[in-house]
Amino acid sequence: MEKGYLSLVLHAHLPFVRHPEFHDFMEEDWLYEAITETYIPLINVFEGLIKDNVPFKITVSFSPTLLAMLRDSLLQDRYIEHINKLIELSYKEIERTRFEPQFNSLAHMYKDKFENARHVFVDKYQKDLTKAFKYFNDSGSVEIITCGATHGFLPLMEVNPAAAKAQIKVAAAYFREVFGKSSLGLWLPECGFQPGHDKFLTEEGIRYFFTDTHGVLHASPRPKYGVFAPIYTKNGVAAFGRDVESSKAVWSAKEGYPGDPVYRDFYRDVGFDLDFDYIKPYIHSDGLRINTGIKYYKITGLTDHKEPYNRHWAVEKAAEHAGNFLFNRQKQVEFLHEYMQKKPIIVSPYDAELYGHWWFEGPDWLNFLIRKAAYDQDTIRLTTPAQYLEENPRNQVSTPSMSSWGWKGYSEYWLEGSNDWIYRYLHKAAERMVELANAYKTASGLVERALKQAARELVLAQASDWAFIMKTGTVVQYAVKRTKDHIERFTKLYDMIKSGNIDEGWLADIESKDNLFPNIDFRVYCT
Amino acid sequence: MAESSKAKRTRARSTVPRKTVAAKTGAAKKPRQKRVSKKISPEPQVLQQAVQNIPQEKSRIEESKHYAGPVIQKFFEDKGYELPAGYGDVRITLMVRDPYWLHAYWEIADWKLDELRSMMGQDNFSRSKKILRVYDVTDINFTGVNANRSYDIDISHDARNWYINPGDPNRSYCVDLGFLDQRGKFYVAARSNIVSTPRDGMSDVIDEEWLTIDWERMYALSGGFGIGRSSGEIKELLKKRLREEMSSGFMGWSGSITARPEKAKDFWLVANTELIVYGATEPDAKLTIQGLPVKLRHDGTFSMRFALPDGRQEIPIEAVNKQGDLKRSIHKTVEKRTK
Numbered sequence: 039m040e041k042g043y044l045s046l047v048l049h050a051h052l053p054f055v056r057h058p059e060f061h062d063f064m065e066e067d068w069l070y071e072a073i074t075e076t077y078i079p080l081i082n083v084f085e086g087l088i089k090d091n092v093p094f095k096i097t098v099s100f101s102p103t104l105l106a107m108l109r110d111s112l113l114q115d116r117y118i119e120h121i122n123k124l125i126e127l128s129y130k131e132i133e134r135t136r137f138e139p140q141f142n143s144l145a146h147m148y149k150d151k152f153e154n155a156r157h158v159f160v161d162k163y164q165k166d167l168t169k170a171f172k173y174f175n176d177s178g179s180v181e182i183i184t185c186g187a188t189h190g191f192l193p194l195m196e197v198n199p200a201a202a203k204a205q206i207k208v209a210a211a212y213f214r215e216v217f218g219k220s221s222l223g224l225w226l227p228e229c230g231f232q233p234g235h236d237k238f239l240t241e242e243g244i245r246y247f248f249t250d251t252h253g254v255l256h257a258s259p260r261p262k263y264g265v266f267a268p269i270y271t272k273n274g275v276a277a278f279g280r281d282v283e284s285s286k287a288v289w290s291a292k293e294g295y296p297g298d299p300v301y302r303d304f305y306r307d308v309g310f311d312l313d314f315d316y317i318k319p320y321i322h323s324d325g326l327r328i329n330t331g332i333k334y335y336k337i338t339g340l341t342d343h344k345e346p347y348n349r350h351w352a353v354e355k356a357a358e359h360a361g362n363f364l365f366n367r368q369k370q371v372e373f374l375h376e377y378m379q380k381k382p383i384i385v386s387p388y389d390a391e392l393y394g395h396w397w398f399e400g401p402d403w404l405n406f407l408i409r410k411a412a413y414d415q416d417t418i419r420l421t422t423p424a425q426y427l428e429e430n431p432r433n434q435v436s437t438p439s440m441s442s443w444g445w446k447g448y449s450e451y452w453l454e455g456s457n458d459w460i461y462r463y464l465h466k467a468a469e470r471m472v473e474l475a476n477a478y479k480t481a482s483g484l485v486e487r488a489l490k491q492a493a494r495e496l497v498l499a500q501a502s503d504w505a506f507i508m509k510t511g512t513v514v515q516y517a518v519k520r521t522k523d524h525i526e527r528f529t530k531l532y533d534m535i536k537s538g539n540i541d542e543g544w545l546a547d548i549e550s551k552d553n554l555f556p557n558i559d560f561r562v563y564c565t
Numbered sequence: 566m567a568e569s570s571k572a573k574r575t576r577a578r579s580t581v582p583r584k585t586v587a588a589k590t591g592a593a594k595k596p597r598q599k600r601v602s603k604k605i606s607p608e609p610q611v612l613q614q615a616v617q618n619i620p621q622e623k624s625r626i627e628e629s630k631h632y633a634g635p636v637i638q639k640f641f642e643d644k645g646y647e648l649p650a651g652y653g654d655v656r657i658t659l660m661v662r663d664p665y666w667l668h669a670y671w672e673i674a675d676w677k678l679d680e681l682r683s684m685m686g687q688d689n690f691s692r693s694k695k696i697l698r699v700y701d702v703t704d705i706n707f708t709g710v711n712a713n714r715s716y717d718i719d720i721s722h723d724a725r726n727w728y729i730n731p732g733d734p735n736r737s738y739c740v741d742l743g744f745l746d747q748r749g750k751f752y753v754a755a756r757s758n759i760v761s762t763p764r765d766g767m768s769d770v771i772d773e774e775w776l777t778i779d780w781e782r783m784y785a786l787s788g789g790f791g792i793g794r795s796s797g798e799i800k801e802l803l804k805k806r807l808r809e810e811m812s813s814g815f816m817g818w819s820g821s822i823t824a825r826p827e828k829a830k831d832f833w834l835v836a837n838t839e840l841i842v843y844g845a846t847e848p849d850a851k852l853t854i855q856g857l858p859v860k861l862r863h864d865g866t867f868s869m870r871f872a873l874p875d876g877r878q879e880i881p882i883e884a885v886n887k888q889g890d891l892k893r894s895i896h897k898t899v900e901k902r903t904k
Contacts, residue, residue: 130870134839136855138874197658197758255787258768262775264787282788313839316870374786434775440661440763448663448763458726461660462670466652526646 040419042371043383049225050390051101051189053503054554062323069107070120076394078155079401081170094179094408095420099225101185102212106554114165124152127320140346141334148332172217181422183223184213190500191452193232200565201468203238207562210242222424227502229443236271246276246423249438254279256439266382269436277438278423284386295359296397299337300351306335306344356399360406368417457505463525470532471496475563488540489560492531494552499524657742659757664734664765670726671742673754681752693744695720703737735764843868846884853883873901
């Protein structure tokens with residue numbers, strides 16, 4: 039009999055980036071890389087586990103923007119182009135590295151990996167990877183849950199709660215559309231919790247969400263079991279707090295597993311390393327060098343001199359790290375069980391894109407961890423929050439503290455000198471959307487189309503990614519432009535709807551560009 | 566230092582470096598950012614320190630995305646839209662940044678300023694100070710005069726937003742933007758929404774049904790830092806973690822654009838060699854290099870490119886005609902050394 043539970047949670051999210059007006063748009067690569075390096079490797083891990091009848095439970099949240107991109111035919115076709123080029127490059131690499139066996143075997147590895155990605159993408163799931171996750175969700179082992187519609191950071195919408203409510207309602211509706219059932223849980227974007235928003239979750243039948251450690255730990259009244267049991271909000275939704283220790287093992291740059299010297303180095307990529315004339319067809323069409331995904335070196339250490347990657351050793355290490363992780367959780371659970379006189383739940387959430395893309399061996403680690411948890415011990419049982427609640431329905435009622443899992447734990451990452459200017463526009467647009475929804479509740483035809491598009495533009499503008507990028511200082515220009523574009527489009531729609539003079543040609547054009555959530559219900563903004 | 570009728574305040578300008586955004590556009594042009602702190606607040610140092618503590622690793626990963634690239638420029642050429650400077654509203658909006666800090670932005674339309682000017686008298690108005698009056702309205706139904714306490718912040722006339730540091734977590738606040746005349750009379754231009762800051766530690770409220778013997782210990786265990794540490798220590802560690810760990814969507818793949826870690830030295834050189842073996846035979850012949858088949862082009866030419874490591878490479882090249890009865894071979898030996 040187990041003494042406690044481990045709930046692994048992967049959060050998958052990418053902002054909606056889709057530019058039909060450009061053939062080769064670099065930010066779209068974010069999606070293509072994540073498909074090859076994270077989503078398909080995870081699909082392979084889950085398929086393998088199901089095929090081998092390994093009992094397991096894991097939770098994966100998908101942001102609706104990511105789902106929308108995975109289901110978009112333009113991006114699907116562009117992904118096939120992308121993977122075909124990578125396959126072509128990997129064949130050339132096999133030839134080119136013939137005198138260097140240590141690299142040659144890696145070139146073969148990449149060729150296999152890319153061909154497998156194409157096979158999974160095209161043959162198995164007919165270009166739509168959400169089918170894979172629907173299958174996993176239906177199988178019962180993987181609990182797929184939703185997120186905010188566009189990953190909007192909800193605490194900063196507090197001045198107009200209807201905006202936060204709409205993010206949740208649109209997400210919940212889109213989830214039902216994609217997966218054919220309601221989402222049991224919801225990943226609050228950036229774990230941003232604002233007391234009161236739990237009510238919106240209840241309305242959608244959502245039973246649980248996650249907060250960072252201090253969200254639950256600083257809840258009121260004091261949570262008896264700390265973060266090792268969920269608490270119910272007054273509205274009856276369960277909040278699960280993130281466990282610090284297991285997070286650190288993976289997340290920490292210094293102490294975390296992904297920094298081990300034998301693991302693959304992220305930076306050394308043939309896109310940068312190889313002769314320009316040779317690599318040109320595989321980098322950006324304007325000659326800008328970018329990562330291709332073919333990387334031959336291991337982290338090695340704090341040195342510029344990198345040693346060749348050895349796949350075998352790296353996989354061994356991933357197994358060792360999985361064992362170490364499980365051992366530490368067993369000790370943790372044994373102690374807590376004794377201390378609490380109750381089975382603790384350890385909640386370990388991670389960004390999905392950490393696995394495979396950033397930490398190349400992450401999917402292997404996960405695979406080993408799940409298999410070891412199933413067969414090598416019985417202290418811990420893997421669970422999902424929904425299953426936990428079914429087995430442990432009695433929990434303390436307490437209100438989590440406003441919090442996020444961002445830097446410093448609150449809203450600062452999205453509200454500081456680089457990005458604070460956006461909120462006056464976002465709030466105004468939300469206020470106007472509420473005004474429109476109330477005034478044109480019964481609209482149909484062209485006006486309804488315009489209202490739906492206005493709702494799309496608003497939620498796109500609200501994506502937390504734009505503020506995030508402005509703060510990190512990476513592709514700031516792009517994030518600023520996206521914020522302005524969506525506000526502009528929204529404002530134009532607002533003026534057109536109010537004046538009763540809708541330019542259908544222009545509307546059709548932006549409908550074709552910002553085409554996510556085809557069935558969005560603008561009435562979610564009615565108050 | 567001007568004195569308000571309510572309270573003395575010192576003004577501290579933050580030295581945290583701030584970026585300006587899209588300075589060209591009217592609306593995105595940022596008013597100067599200031600942090601005004603109360604004397605009692607320990608926060609500015611903590612915050613500054615925290616900013617400096619962003620781990621090296623993170624910054625490096627993040628910086629790797631700076632370059633937007635030439636083709637992207639096309640995307641930015643379309644300069645049709647500038648965000649409006651305002652909407653003609655009279656409004657101040659308050660947001661919570663963390664347990665200690667709030668942020669307010671506002672717009673006071675000209676008609677409201679005119680109204681205040683005529684109400685106050687032109688002279689009185691122009692000698693008045695623009696202030697934010699911060700009210701602690703915790704647990705009350707705020708009417709404008711019954712705040713638990715309040716204090717004023719002098720703000721510059723052109724400011725459009727402000728970071729406010731009332732200092733106390735787990736309190737509710739409301740802010741008035743207005744003008745304080747020399748007699749100490751306050752004219753409100755706009756009143757904000759009410760917000761509540763989160764607490765920065767364990768709640769004081771205990772539910773009798775859910776009691777435990779040692780709250781501090783449970784707190785410590787949840788922090789995951791081992792057993793027996795004092796809660797003070799745990800809180801420090803938890804705070805430290807919050808600062809160090811910036812775990813968010815972009816971290817995982819943010820290196821995807823110009824992902825070179827910075828070179829440790831100022832100057833560097835990398836040189837590699839590749840070997841191109843090329844030639845031609847009959848278009849329908851079969852060709853091998855080092856025993857491995859090579860695909861000929863339609864005209865019978867071929868070209869192979871190999872990374873050339875140090876050492877000696879034996880490169881036998883063999884062609885056999887279509888009928889299989891004629892064979893030609895060339896053997897090349899290449900030696901490369903790096904000094």
